[in-house]
Amino acid sequence: MTASYSVLPSPGEGLGCFSTALIPAGTLILAETPLFNVREPRTNSLVISAFSRLSKPQQEQYLTLHVVDPKAEGDARVIDIFNSNAWQTESRTSICPRAARFNHSCIPNASFAWNSRLSQITVHAIVAIPANTQINLSYERPYQTLSARREKLSAYGFVCSCTACGDEAEPSDVRRARMVLLERRIRVGRKQLWRSPMPKAELELVRLLKEEGLVGEALGLAYHNAALGWQRHGRLDLAVRYGLKELEVCTMCYGTNSPYVDTTTAFLHQLKIELTEVEDKLLRSIQL
Numbered sequence: 649m650t651a652s653y654s655v656l657p658s659p660g661e662g663l664g665c666f667s668t669a670l671i672p673a674g675t676l677i678l679a680e681t682p683l684f685n686v687r688e689p690r691t692n693s694l695v696i697s698a699f700s701r702l703s704k705p706q707q708e709q710y711l712t713l714h715v716v717d718p719k720a721e722g723d724a725r726v727i728d729i730f731n732s733n734a735w736q737t738e739s740r741t742s743i744c745p746r747a748a749r750f751n752h753s754c755i756p757n758a759s760f761a762w763n764s765r766l767s768q769i770t771v772h773a774i775v776a777i778p779a780n781t782q783i784n785l786s787y788e789r790p791y792q793t794l795s796a797r798r799e800k801l802s803a804y805g806f807v808c809s810c811t812a813c814g815d816e817a818e819p820s821d822v823r824r825a826r827m828v829l830l831e832r833r834i835r836v837g838r839k840q841l842w843r844s845p846m847p848k849a850e851l852e853l854v855r856l857l858k859e860e861g862l863v864g865e866a867l868g869l870a871y872h873n874a875a876l877g878w879q880r881h882g883r884l885d886l887a888v889r890y891g892l893k894e895l896e897v898c899t900m901c902y903g904t905n906s907p908y909v910d911t912t913t914a915f916l917h918q919l920k921i922e923l924t925e926v927e928d929k930l931l932r933s934i935q936l
């Protein structure tokens with residue numbers, strides 16, 4: 649894999665990752681094995697003891713990472729670096745020194761994932777990223793209003809100035825507040841076992857995510873819920889259509905070798921089998 653980006657200073661953000669050429673959507677930008685990780689729920693002593701087991705050069709590499717409080721020393725510095733650079737990797741939290749150089753945007757152009765098959769983190773482009781453009785990941789869940797995101801991001805010691813937090817803050821916040829509601833409604837609705845009406849909330853969420861420019865993992869999950877909604881409604885043709893869209897987004901975010909893509913492919917396969925069964929039944933009833 650050739651590196652398609654350089655680590656350069658980014659005004660007001662420390663270092664950041666910038667594309668050196670056009671990166672098409674779905675491109676694997678980085679695959680990295682963690683330097684170390686600790687299980688969750690973690691404690692400071694778990695982090696300190698994992699750090700102490702690293703070799704001297706590895707410790708030196710770790711200590712070059714960004715620190716929120718530059719005055720922090722010794723164990724406090726090790727913890728500060730961990731808290732501002734580590735990524736959640738399923739049941740553990742991992743330090744990946746190269747992935748730790750990506751800055752945040754509430755409308756990211758790349759997606760971070762843990763690939764358990766490779767035991768590596770991956771970063772994929774989720775839109776076409778032009779040359780000389782900063783590659784951003786999202787440190788936070790998308791279904792949060794501006795004030796909620798601001799509070800969470802303050803732990804990293806910065807105030808985000810992406811378009812969702814700046815120029816477009818007002819319409820964005822209206823959309824995100826609605827997304828919070830819809831996501832909750834969908835989660836409750838999924839527990840219903842009976843045949844349900846059209847998946848209106850699921851389709852509205854898909855529309856809002858696209859309007860907001862959130863075309864990664866959250867959109868994949870929204871397509872999944874829309875597929876489930878159409879399945880419960882008895883429209884398997886539409887369920888298959890949304891299942892296909894989910895697979896497209898998942899492949900772009902996680903790569904073809906991800907176990908998540910296997911799960912999505914199996915889900916789509918099941919929907920197609922159900923659709924074929926319904927169509928066969930219909931055909932037989934017409935022929936009788």
Ligand SMILES: C[S@@+](CC[C@H](N)C(=O)[O-])C[C@H]1O[C@@H](n2cnc3c(N)ncnc32)[C@H](O)[C@@H]1O
Pocket residue numbers: 660661662663664713714716732733748749750751752753804805806807808809
């Ligand atoms: C994981 S590090 C990212 C790389 C870091 N900029 C560096 O120089 O190594 C996280 C830190 O980067 C900075 N950062 C990340 N995203 C930012 C943003 N959108 N605006 C300002 N600072 C940001 C914050 O200081 C944050 O604590």
